[in-house]
Amino acid sequence: MARINAQNQYYKDLNKLIRSCGESDIELDNVMGQRFIACGMKGKNFLIHGVPGNALGAYLDGSSIEVTENAQDAVGDTMNEGRIVIHGSVGDACGYAMRGGRIYIRDCAGYRAGIHMKAYKDKQPLVVIGDAAGSFLGEYQAGGTIIVLGLKQNGKPPVGYFCGTGMHGGKIYLRSDYPPFDLPPQVSCREAQKSDLDDIRVKISEFCSIFNMDKEEIMSKHFLVLEPNSANPYKQLYTNI
Structure with missing residues (x-):
């Protein structure tokens, strides 16, 4: 395993070090806001101590990333x-x-998690959020699965405003006693059936183990x-105006 100290390193210099490293397992210490870590990389395993900056794992193509603290915006942007x-x-x-892979977040996600998320051929992207997500969760979602577990929400909807706006594919599972109050009419909400619960059980197994x-x-x-909602689909490309 290679170990790199990111303290006070400019993000471009840090990423050059990472890309020049021949080891498959890389541990980064003292990360604080450096952007684009592990972008587009495959065949690597990263353990990151600190808070990586925007676009962590953007275009990721098969690598594994584990962050011991929080992360900033656009984690897994266009992940494959x-x-x-x-x-x-x-x-x-x-x-x-994102069009493939898995993102597991122990606590919360900000606004617009899963925006434009899509499936691609045999790839089915998955995002699991342990507690809550901000507004516009699953905006324009076209495929894949988002699960929000609301572990600290005591049965309240674990999402902000306008959940599923523009959604035209995929599924969102919410662990909640009742629906969000402002779902758009183009999004349907129903009770999870046995097949749904079986699907959730499989999809959260790795999350629970980690x-x-x-x-x-x-x-x-x-x-x-x-x-x-197939009975009331979005009449234009993304939104019904």
Whole structure:
């Protein structure tokens, strides 16, 4: 394993060091806001101590990234394959346009998580958020799955305003006793059925293992499913005006 001290390093210099490293396992210490770490990389395993800056793992193509603290905006932007684990919270636009891979966030996500998220051929992207997400979750979502577990929300909807706006594919699972109050009419909300619960159980297994959480306790609560409403679809490309 290679170990790199990122303290006081300019983001371009740090990324040059990372790309020139021949080791497959790389540990980064004292990361504080450096952008574009591990962008487009494949076949590498990163352990990051600190708070990486914007676009961590953008265009990721098969590498694994684990962050021991929080991360800033655009984690996994246009991610193709691989895994990103955040032992904390992330900023806005996590999983922007991702088309494959998995992002696991122990705590919260900011605004617009999963915006433009899509499936691609046999790739099915997955974002699991342990606690809550900000407004515009799943905006323009075209595929893949977002799961928000609301672990500290006591049954309240674990999302902000305008959840699913522009959604035209994929699914959002919410661990909540009742729906968000302002869902657009183009998004349907229903009770999770057995097939949905089986799907959730599979998709949160790795999340629970990583963060040492009780899967059965999580699954014992109420889940809702958000999907595009085929009876009232968006009449234009993204929004119904």
